[in-house]
Amino acid sequence: NAGVMQNPRHLVRRRGQEARLRCSPMKGHSHVYWYRQLPEEGLKFMVYLQKENIIDESGMPKERFSAEFPKEGPSILRIQQVVRGDSAAYFCASSPEGLSYGYTFGSGTRLTVV
């Protein structure tokens, strides 16, 4: 049973390009959480999704960022028209029924915008 798989591990994008980050939850986990860790800062919540639904997106920037978790396939965090300030490590975590019931983090995607 593989853990939470995030890919790519490292992603380099030029300013203005799009970045797509993927998160495949553990088998049997239907809850996915995305977090961002800016350089020299702590982790911050971005969005919480269940299959085909966004439950809480209160941590998502209002523009350029979107997330989805389709019925089939991984959860995708999409950043349009990236800027240097988007450079960060993006982590996802998955859980079977919500964070109180256990969770597993992925290894993260390190996005660098040049």
Add this chain to the structure above:
Amino acid sequence: KNEVEQSPQNLTAQEGEFITINCSYSVGISALHWLQQHPGGGIVSLFMLSSGKKKHGRLIATINIQEKHSSLHITASHPRDSAVYICAALFHTGNQFYFGTGTSLTVIP
């Protein structure tokens, strides 16, 4: 407002020393979690606490609900303990973690 504060921000210790990392939070948590992050690596859950004390090997985590405070202790520290330790609070009001800023621990042989 849901807040989590962690101290110290950086900590250097000699191998074998006893280490304490502190975390305080605002009211209304359902659980307090301690996480470990190695440089360039992923994040691992160490403990989940809602009361009392838990121990795993050389790691001990305690929580005082009345004082809204939790501590992570490492006994007989070792260089392989070098990592960032993060406390994360789960509040009754939501489905998300609120994180402390992390403590970067370096244990010198």
